[in-house]
Amino acid sequence: MIQQTINNIGGDSNLDIVILAIWGAIFLFLAYKFVQAICLVPTKSAYVVERLGKYRCTLEAGFHILLPFIDRVAFIQDLKEETIDVPPQECFSKDEVNVEVDGVIYIEVIDSLKASYGITDYRFAAMQLAQTTTRSVIGTLDLDRTFEERDVISAKVVEVLDKAGESWGIRVHRYEIKNITPPDTVKNAMELEVNAERERRAILAKSLGDKASRINRSEGLMTEMINISEGEKQRRINSAEGKAAQIIAIAQATGDSITKIAIAIEQPGGQQALDLQLTEQYLQQMQGLSQANRKVILPANLLDFKQWLAISGIK
Template sequence: MDLSNINNMELIILAIWGALFLYLAVKFFQAICLVPTQSAYIVERLGKYRCTLEAGFHLLLPFIDKVAFIQDLKEETIDVPPQECFSKDEVNVEVDGVIYIQVVDSVKASYGITDYRFAAMQLAQTTTRSVIGTLDLDRTFEERDIISAKVVEVLDKAGESWGIRVHRYEIKNITPPLTVKNAMELQVNAERERKAILAKSLGDKASRINRSEGLKTEMINISEGEMQRRINSAEGKAEEILAIARATGDSIAKVANAISQPGGKQALEMQLSEQYLQQMKGLSQESRKVILPANLLDFNQWLGTLGIKTKG
């Protein structure tokens, strides 16, 4: 046998053993499993479910155990693509949304359904179509919460067997046809104009009421002021009359007191005579008329005709 052939055979055998050793080394390295946080590894032994590996370090049996599924336990979002739905009043609208789900049972999520994400998306679409079919077009924009709650309810029931929990479902867009959209815009504009006219009329009404209330208050204030002025004037006149009466009473009392004194009566008669004569001086020639007694020398008789009594 040729020496070169022997060397070639040895090299081939060494290469085979090297490849086998490398394969075994790779398998042993693959048997070392490091599971990150919020993840779950589903391990099968000889094709049968064995255990679920949680976060941490794990060692598997090479050639016997293998990681069949890796489940992410964090909450994730799934976009629901746009779909056409018919409302109760036969209007075709396009609806899309987003689902927020989380794996709570990694075994059911791995073996209970082939693809829970696709299944949740399909179920959300069919449920959305069925709910919108019971609502009029106007209500579909107002009752988003009802649609979302119904989708979450249906997905939660199905998710029990799928090992998932649906936290919420949000509708992103509800797009009606262009003609319906234009009609809705016209309706909205008309409603806005109606509200503007109503607000303007209410404002004008409130303004008129405020002005009338102001005029009413002004007239009441003026009348109350006039009434108070008259009351004050009357009270002033009453005080004036009372003061004059008091002064007159005081003067009469003083005169009476003076008359009762010795010589007081004669002094009063003399003063009255002087006042009469002074008044006579102020009269004009035409109006001055004096009745004289027959005997001008009898002064006392003359004063008596004037109503002035003198002591005889």
């Protein structure tokens, strides 16, 4: 009896421990739920709250308290702008050239409710739509234009994503194409074409430069010849004008001297003075001729100076 009583007491003690453990677990679970009901929303984030499985509200940044067991945070949306890499994909251009294109999308959540319930995964959907739109746009362009029309491709993708984003609660800011990679054969052909175009432009530039230099040289020679001829013309004009002025001045001086001589001859003793001056000049000339070893004709009477003058034709 004593042993059975002891066993009964031991069994009751174990049962109490189990019950205490259960109540402790329930208390901890309730404490966890009450702590979980305290919600701190960071800046540029939005928490979508459901009550008993139905949308209740969207919590903005700040401190919030939810009802335990009834409210729960179903979705957490990041409101900051984010980038999504679009993986490389193969596209065919209008001239049937296979190119590989990849890019990056810049999007932002503007409506947390639509981003949570409007689509399952807006990031994956935006990436897929960007790929399909890129393929369709590149299919309307030749290979050469795909490298030139990147802005057109980006604008078209942004336009399509914006229309879809209205129901997804997102805004697409821009789409940038990172790489357009053609096959190696096409790349080699393009490099040869680029090199040929560069050589053509170099030859054209060289020929144009040579043409311009020849034109400049010919124009310089023409200008030089014109300047020389104009200078020679002006020199001759100046020389002629100088000679004309000299002749006029000599003529005027000669006329004045003759006039003065005539007036002087009319004066008393003027004729004798003239004869004397002429005789003196003649003798000086005779002296010069004799010194030069030239033949001189003399009159018979060397003392008759008047006969000398008559021979010389002076008088």
